[in-house]
Structures are given as structure tokens and as C-alpha cells.
Amino acid sequence: MGNLNIKNRYDELFTPFSIGNMEVRNRIVMSPMGTYGANMDGSASEGLARYFEERAKGGVGAIITASQYLSQKIAQGIYGTYFDSKRIIPSLVGMTERIHCYGAKAIAQISSGTGRNAHPSQCGGVPFSSSAVPSVFNPDILCRPLTIEEIHEIMKSWELAAEIAANAGFDAIEIHGHVGYIIDQFLSKLWNKREDEYGGSPENRARFAFEILEAVKRGAGKDMPVIYRISLDHRIPGGRTLEESRELLKILSDHGVDAFDVDCGCYETTEYVYPTNYIGDACMQYVCEAAREATEKPILNSGNHTPDTALSLIQTGKADFAMFGRALIADPELPKKLMEDRPEDVRPCIRCNEECIGRIWGRYAKLSCSVNPAAHEEAAFHITKNESPLSVVVIGGGVAGMEAARTAALKGNSVVLYEKNQLGGTLGIVATGGFKNRLRALVNYYKVQMDKLGVEVRMEEADAEAPVFETCDKIIVAAGAKPVVPPIPGIDGKIVLDVVNVHKNLDKITGKNIVICGGGLSGADLALELQTEFDKQCTIIEMRDEIAPEVVFINGISLRNKLAESGVKCRVTCKVEKIEEDGVTFVNEQGEQEKLEADLIVNAFGMRADQTMKKALMEKYPKKTIAAGDCIRASRCGKAIRAGFYAGMQC
Numbered sequence: 001m002g003n004l005n006i007k008n009r010y011d012e013l014f015t016p017f018s019i020g021n022m023e024v025r026n027r028i029v030m031s032p033m034g035t036y037g038a039n040m041d042g043s044a045s046e047g048l049a050r051y052f053e054e055r056a057k058g059g060v061g062a063i064i065t066a067s068q069y070l071s072q073k074i075a076q077g078i079y080g081t082y083f084d085s086k087r088i089i090p091s092l093v094g095m096t097e098r099i100h101c102y103g104a105k106a107i108a109q110i111s112s113g114t115g116r117n118a119h120p121s122q123c124g125g126v127p128f129s130s131s132a133v134p135s136v137f138n139p140d141i142l143c144r145p146l147t148i149e150e151i152h153e154i155m156k157s158w159e160l161a162a163e164i165a166a167n168a169g170f171d172a173i174e175i176h177g178h179v180g181y182i183i184d185q186f187l188s189k190l191w192n193k194r195e196d197e198y199g200g201s202p203e204n205r206a207r208f209a210f211e212i213l214e215a216v217k218r219g220a221g222k223d224m225p226v227i228y229r230i231s232l233d234h235r236i237p238g239g240r241t242l243e244e245s246r247e248l249l250k251i252l253s254d255h256g257v258d259a260f261d262v263d264c265g266c267y268e269t270t271e272y273v274y275p276t277n278y279i280g281d282a283c284m285q286y287v288c289e290a291a292r293e294a295t296e297k298p299i300l301n302s303g304n305h306t307p308d309t310a311l312s313l314i315q316t317g318k319a320d321f322a323m324f325g326r327a328l329i330a331d332p333e334l335p336k337k338l339m340e341d342r343p344e345d346v347r348p349c350i351r352c353n354e355e356c357i358g359r360i361w362g363r364y365a366k367l368s369c370s371v372n373p374a375a376h377e378e379a380a381f382h383i384t385k386n387e388s389p390l391s392v393v394v395i396g397g398g399v400a401g402m403e404a405a406r407t408a409a410l411k412g413n414s415v416v417l418y419e420k421n422q423l424g425g426t427l428g429i430v431a432t433g434g435f436k437n438r439l440r441a442l443v444n445y446y447k448v449q450m451d452k453l454g455v456e457v458r459m460e461e462a463d464a465e466a467p468v469f470e471t472c473d474k475i476i477v478a479a480g481a482k483p484v485v486p487p488i489p490g491i492d493g494k495i496v497l498d499v500v501n502v503h504k505n506l507d508k509i510t511g512k513n514i515v516i517c518g519g520g521l522s523g524a525d526l527a528l529e530l531q532t533e534f535d536k537q538c539t540i541i542e543m544r545d546e547i548a549p550e551v552v553f554i555n556g557i558s559l560r561n562k563l564a565e566s567g568v569k570c571r572v573t574c575k576v577e578k579i580e581e582d583g584v585t586f587v588n589e590q591g592e593q594e595k596l597e598a599d600l601i602v603n604a605f606g607m608r609a610d611q612t613m614k615k616a617l618m619e620k621y622p623k624k625t626i627a628a629g630d631c632i633r634a635s636r637c638g639k640a641i642r643a644g645f646y647a648g649m650q651c
Contacts, residue, residue, distance in 0.1 A: 008341035013311055017320050019298050020225030020258040022171045024061040024105050024321070027314050028335045031302045031325030032066030032109040032174065032229070034080065035367040036360050037376055042072060042082030043091035047366070049098050050378045055328050056102035059335030061321070063099055064107040064174055064227075064261075070157040074113040077122025079364070083110060083161035092168035100169070107227065108165040109174040112154055112212070115182030116143045116191065117267045130185040130208075131193040136267045151198065151208065155215045162219030172225035172258075173216055175209075179231050179273050180266035183209055187248065190238040206251060213255050227300070228252055229261035232287040235269045242290040249294035259298040261323070262291045271558035275304045277351045277435045278528075278558040282309035288318040307338055307346065326356055329369045344448045347371055348441040351555075354638045358552035370638025371442060373645045381649070385412035390473035392651045394418070395462045395613055398425025399637055400629025400644035401478035402446040407648025408476070409453035416468070420461035423447050425480050426607070426630075427637060430503045430522065433529035435562075439637070464616040474624050474651045477614045478644060481607035481630035490579030491603060498603040499526055506534065511599020515584045516540045517576050519547040521636070523604030524559055531566045539569040539596060541576055541586050607634040626650055 014026045037048040052063050067080035075082065082088070096106040118127040119137045127135050128150075129143035146154075165173050177183040185191040186208035192199050198207050209228075216226055230252075232245035240248075249260060263284040265272025275283050284303030291299050301313060302323035310322030328334055330349035337345045352358075352370050359365040367376050374381035392408045394401050397419025409415045422428055424443035431439035450457055469475055483498040485491055499522045502509070514530055516523045519542025527538040540547060540563075547563065547570050548556050563570060575587045583597040609631050617625045628647035629640040 006341070010307060010311055010338040010341065010343070012314050013322065013335075014339055017298065019172060019227065021223055022105055022225045025103055026059070026061040026335065027321050028059075028061050028310070029300055029321045029323045030055055030060050030063040030328050031323040032064040032176070033325050033329070033356070033367070034067035034078070034360060035376065036067070036079045036364065037366045038067070038079060038081045039091070040079070042080070042084070043088040044081055044095045045091075047376060047379070049091075049095040051376050052095060052106075053098035053102070054332040054378050056099045056104035058328070058332035059339055060104050060324075060328060061335070062105035062107055062171075064109050065095070066109045066176075068109055069111050069113060070154065070161050074111075074154070074157070076114055076118035076127060078114065078118075083108075083164045084157065086164060086167070089164055089168050092164070092170075096169035105171040106169065107172045107174050108168075108170040109176050109229065110158070110161050110165065111176035112158070112182045115180075115185045117180055129182065130191055130198070133185070133191050133193065136180075145194065148196065151211075155211050158212050158215035159219035162216040162224070166220040166224055172227055173220060174227040174229055174261060175212060175216065176229055177209060178229045178261075178263060180234070180268070183212065184231065184266070188234070188240050190234070190236075190240075202247070206248070209252065210255050213252075213257065217256060225258045226256060227259045227261050228257045229263075231264050231266060232262050232290055233264040234266045235264055235272060236266060239266060239268075242287065245287075246290050246294040249291060253295045253297050257297065259300060259320075260291055260295060261300040261302070262287050262319075263302055270554050271561065272303070274353050274357050274554045275351065276353065276555050276558040277304075277438055278555075278562045280304065280435070281306050281437070282313070285309070285313060285318060288313070292318065304351065307334070307343055326351065326369075329356060329367070329375050330371050344445070345452075347445055348438050350438045350442055350637065352636070352638055353552045353554050354636060355642075357554065362552065371641055373642045381645075383407060383410045383649070389413050390651055391471070392416070392474045392476065393468055393472045394476045394478060395617075396425065396478035396480055396629070396631070397423040397457070398478060398480050398629065398640065399427055399442065399446065400480075400640035400647075401425070401476070402450060403641045403644030404476045404478055404628055404648040405455045406446065406449050406453060407645050408474075408651040409455050411648070411651060413474075413651055415453075416456045416458060416472075417450065418458050418460060418462040420459070423450070423457065426500060429500055430525075432503050432506060433525065434533060435528070436525070442637075462613065464613060464620065469617065469621060472624075474626065475617055475621055476644075476647045476651070477617055477625060477627045477631055478629045478640075478647070479610050479613045479631040481634040482610045483603060484605045484608050485603065486605050488576055488579060493579050493581060493601070495581065495598065496579060496601045496603055499523060502526060502600075502602055509534065509536075509600060512537055513598050514538045514600045514602065515596050515598040516602040516604050517579075517584065518542065518602075518604030518606060519544070519570065519572065520604065520606055521548045521551050521559075522606075523602065524548045524563060526602065526604065527568045528559070528562055528566060531568050537567070537569075539571060541574050541584065541596075542570070542572045543575050545573050547572065609633050
């Protein structure tokens with residue numbers, strides 16, 4: 001533990017600040033994020049309470065609990081906590097008191113629902129909205145406008161929900177009014193086409209929001225601090241602009257809002273709802289200036305913040321609170337580590353969206369984390385020391401191997417790790433682009449942990465016949481994967497390199513025109529890097545009908561947007577036939593043969609498991625050998641880390 005009496009560079013993040021009558025102990029707030037962790041009856045589960053408890057223990061100033069709806073009907077198919085009955089108060093009290101026990105404030109984000117953002121398959125076919133506007137996920141479906149009677153019922157529901165939040169011990173209420181959810185649909189002229197008292201003029205469009213504010217004060221009492229979360233810049237034609245938002249913030253402030261949680265985007269610009277690495281650090285900080293001009297109320301800001309961008313946000317006065325979302329899923333102790341001046345020990349979020357929102361959207365499963373498999377399983381995956389420490393040998397210093405070594409060492413075992421090339425494995429080699437800064441941070445994190453945990457790292461190739469395997473208690477094989485080399489004529493030509501070797505030789509690449517054969521994530525990322533950072537002209541040839549379809553859809557959208565913006569040429573539904581000394585011949589979109597000239601051709605056909613060491617050791621030591629990561633099946637970073645964690649837990 002660091003010495004808290006010594007000044008450090010992050011001290012300005014650890015000064016108190018108030019929202020209304022609520023004093024928060026520091027400037028770090030956990031962003032509201034859905035978890036799919038509530039009980040199916042809409043109450044808070046034990047797992048959800050423990051999840052927030054761990055973040056409070058980690059030193060965060062306040063936690064905004066999310067995916068909380070007025071009712072199951074309003075939620076339109078989203079699994080969450082429903083503030084529609086006082087029967088849920090006992091479970092909520094159990095959650096808020098765990099947060100309070102460790103000094104953090106509990107803020108309830110409550111939502112009137114997704115409106116047109118609901119998926120038709122989950123809401124009975126036709127979402128509701130302010131008006132008969134197209135559904136986000138199926139524009140052929142026109143939404144059902146809420147009736148005046150339904151609006152009045154919603155206001156009654158808000159009053160009850162606010163009363164429940166107050167009785168459950170929440171310190172403040174945040175109104176979910178951003179990214180084009182139903183309140184935003186009333187506020188925005190793009191989606192509000194009504195001709196009654198809730199449509200037309202800016203004042204009428206804001207009536208829905210004003211009535212919610214009044215209902216909250218009736219239900220929770222006038223002293224309950226109210227935060228309003230709002231997207232200040234929809235970033236789409238016809239959407240709300242920063243200029244319009246300035247006026248709206250002034251009006252909302254006059255109607256009793258105590259603080260504003262500001263960001264940007266909407267569901268038509270999903271990459272800002274769940275921001276990716278491709279749009280950079282502090283990607284929504286730019287809206288703070290408009291908010292400062294509009295109101296003197298406290299400002300909270302989120303969007304890919306790192307410890308350093310958060311510090312800058314507070315130092316410059318652009319906002320009063322820096323919000324961390326996925327970063328606190330990745331490392332619940334982030335605030336504590338910064339307070340103790342240990343930023344090197346912060347496990348970084350890599351913004352992959354695979355195991356957080358990707359789990360929820362893709363599998364209807366509760367949230368977890370690619371770099372922190374214990375997220376939302378804090379009790380089950382708690383690491384305890386062995387009564388009798390074991391000797392553990394890990395083969396492979398990629399993320400799977402280092403996670404296995406880290407976990408095994410935390411259990412008190414003696415760990416030796418073999419790596420023949422460099423720590424970080426393939427990930428450490430390919431994480432070179434500017435947009436891969438969090439992957440580089442992850443590799444550095446693991447290197448630091450190997451040192452601090454006393455893992456003995458041997459930079460040499462392991463020999464399956466070595467005596468150490470005979471004498472150790474456990475063997476973990478995390479030997480990784482190697483590039484696929486398909487039987488294409490010319491694949492071994494002089495101007496052909498695989499993705500890994502291109503990254504190793506970036507400063508030696510000459511020539512302008514580069515053809516990348518394979519449009520999966522590794523090939524697409526390489527094309528973007530070469531195009532934007534090395535001034536190359538890249539063309540991707542991909543058999544499938546989309547670039548990187550294997551990537552979680554949010555990141556895929558963001559990646560494809562950046563490829564288009566940068567000028568990378570993407571040729572999909574095309575098949576490489578042969579490679580020659582001056583280019584690639586392929587069957588194009590029309591089924592015709594075509595040739596592209598190239599100075600460099602990249603084999604980006606993917607990776608396959610390297611099972612040589614795994615098979616040798618499994619055969620010789622089947623009872624004590626555990627395989628982990630890409631040596632079983634090549635996959636993405638998060639899967640490898642999870643496999644490494646599971647392997648380490650078995651030691």
C-alpha cells in the first residue's frame with residue numbers, strides 16, 4: 001500500500017465536491033452501465049450488490065447504479081431492476097448500504113425506457129416513442145406514439161420510483177435522458193412530431209422532462225439531489241447540436257436539476273454510446289465547454305477517460321467529476337491505486353466491448369469483463385491463498401500465460417514462466433497502432449505484475465523433456481497460435497509477409513500500395529494503421545460480405561467507419577486466387593478475375609492453434625497439465641485471458 005501522506009500526481013482527483021446537499025468524497029464517479037445482473041423479478045440480486053460493493057471498496061466517490069426502469073413494460077424487454085413496487089426496497093437497501101459501508105455515494109439512475117431504441121424482437125414488435133418515427137433497429141417499423149393517458153401514468157410511475165429510491169437509501173437520482181432514449185425522443189425535434197402540448201415548440205417538447213423533474217421531487221422530496229444525463233451532441237443530421245443543448249441546459253437548470261452528466265451520441269452513432277478505442281481517449285470531453293457556458297451546476301463527464309485524462313479534466317475545470325465505466329469493471333481498485341500513486345498496477349480496460357455489452361447484447365448474459373473475469377462473479381472467483389503452495393510452470397508469455405501466472409502467484413504458489421520471444425506474445429507484437437494504446441497498457445500491466453508477484457520469467461524456449469516438468473506440481477501450457485498459410489500459389493513469395501512480421505518490420509516497409517489478404521480484425525486493424533500512420537494505400541480483400549464480422553458489432557461499426565474515413569479500399573465477397581511478384585489475382589464481386597498491383601502483400605488469413613507443446617506435455621503428464629488460450633483454439637484477447645485465469649485458479 002502506498003503512503004497516503006505523500007503528495008502524488010493524482011491528488012486533485014481526491015478532493016471532495018458536492019452536488020446539492022450530497023458531498024462526494026472524490027471526483028471519480030462510476031458511470032451507469034447495464035449489467036443484466038438483477039433478479040428476474042426486478043429486484044437487486046446478491047451478485048449485483050457484491051459487484052457494486054467491490055467498486056465502493058476500491059475507493060470510487062459515487063456509483064450510479066443503472067439499468068433501472070420504471071417498470072418491466074417500460075423496459076421493453078431489457079432485464080433490469082424495476083422501480084414499480086415497494087417490494088424491491090429491501091433488496092435495494094442491501095445494495096445501497098454495501099456501497100455506503102465503504103464511503104461511496106449511491107445514485108439511482110432511473111429510466112423511462114428506450115422508446116424507439118428497443119429491439120422489435122424484444123418489445124412485442126412495435127416500440128413506443130414520442131411519435132410515429134422509425135424504429136432504430138428496423139426502420140420499416142414505425143413506433144407507436146405514447147398517448148396523453150400513458151404519459152400521465154408514466155409521471156405517476158416516476159413519483160413512485162423516486163419514493164422507492166429515497167426509501168432505499170439512495171443519495172441522489174439521475175434521470176436517464178440521453179442517447180436518444182424516450183425522454184430525448186420528446187426533447188428532440190428530429191423524433192418529436194407531436195401536435196399536442198408535448199410537441200411543437202422547444203418548451204412543449206421539454207414538457208415531458210419538466211414533468212418528470214416535478215414527479216421526482218414529489219416522490220423523493222425537494223432535498224433529493226437530481227442529476228440529468230444528457231447527450232449534448234447527437235452527431236447526426238437533424239439531431240440536437242451543442243448550440244441547442246446550451247439553451248436546454250439553462251432551462252433544465254431552472255427547473256431544479258442539480259448537476260448534469262454530459263456526453264454525446266445516440267443509437268445512430270453507437271460507437272459513442274459504447275465508445276471504442278478507434279475514437280480515442282476522452283472522446284466526449286469536447287461537450288464540456290458548451291455545458292460550462294450554459295450552467296453553473298456541477299458537470300460530470302464520461303467517455304474513454306484514462307487516469308491522466310481524468311486528472312486533466314478536473315485540473316482544467318472542464319468538469320467537476322470524471323466518470324469511469326468499463327475501466328471500473330476492469331479494475332474495481334482503480335481509485336485506490338491512483339490514490340496510492342500506483343498507476344502501473346491499474347488493470348486497463350481495452351475497450352473491446354466483448355464481455356461487457358457484447359455479452360448482454362449477444363447472449364442475454366450478465367456483464368463480465370475481458371481483462372477481469374471476476375467481474376460480476378466477485379464471490380465465486382475470489383482468489384484465496386493455498387494452504388500448501390504448489391510449484392507451477394507456465395509455458396507462454398502471452399496474455400493467457402501471464403494471466404495464468406498472475407492468478408497462480410496470487411494464490412501463493414511458486415511460479416516459473418517460459419517465453420521464447422517477448423512478454424506479451426503476439427498481442428505485444430501487433431499492438432503498435434495509436435488506437436491500440438490500451439492493449440499496450442495491458443501488456444505493460446502484466447509485465448509489472450510478473451515482477452511484483454515474484455514470477456520467475458525465463459526468456460527461453462521450453463523443452464518438453466526438461467526435468468522441471470517432472471518435478472513441478474502443475475503445468476500450464478499457453479503456447480499461443482501461429483499464422484494460417486493457405487495453399488495459395490505464391491503465398492511464400494518475396495513480397496509476402498504475414499501480419500505478425502509486418503508489425504515487426506513497420507519501419508522497414510517501402511512502397512506505397514499494400515494489399516491485405518484477409519479482412520478479419522488483425523488485417524483490418526493493420527490496414528487502418530498503415531493507411532493513417534504510415535501514409536500507405538491499403539486494399540483489403542475479404543471472402544465474406546463484411547469486414548471483421550467476428551468483432552462485437554459496436555466495435556465493428558467503429559472500425560468500418562474509420563476504414564472508410566481513412567480511404568482504405570475494402571473489397572468484400574472476393575477470393576484470392578494467386579500471388580505473383582507484382583500483385584494479387586483474385587475473383588472479384590462480379591465473379592470475374594481481377595489483378596491488383598502491390599508493393600507488399602500481407603497474409604492476414606488468420607491464426608491457428610499451435611498444439612505442439614500442448615500435445616507433448618498432455619501425453620507425458622496428463623494429470624497435472626492444463627491447456628489455456630490460443631493453443632486450444634485461436635481466439636480474441638478476452639477469451640485468452642479468461643482461459644488463463646481459469647487455469648491459474650486450478651493451481
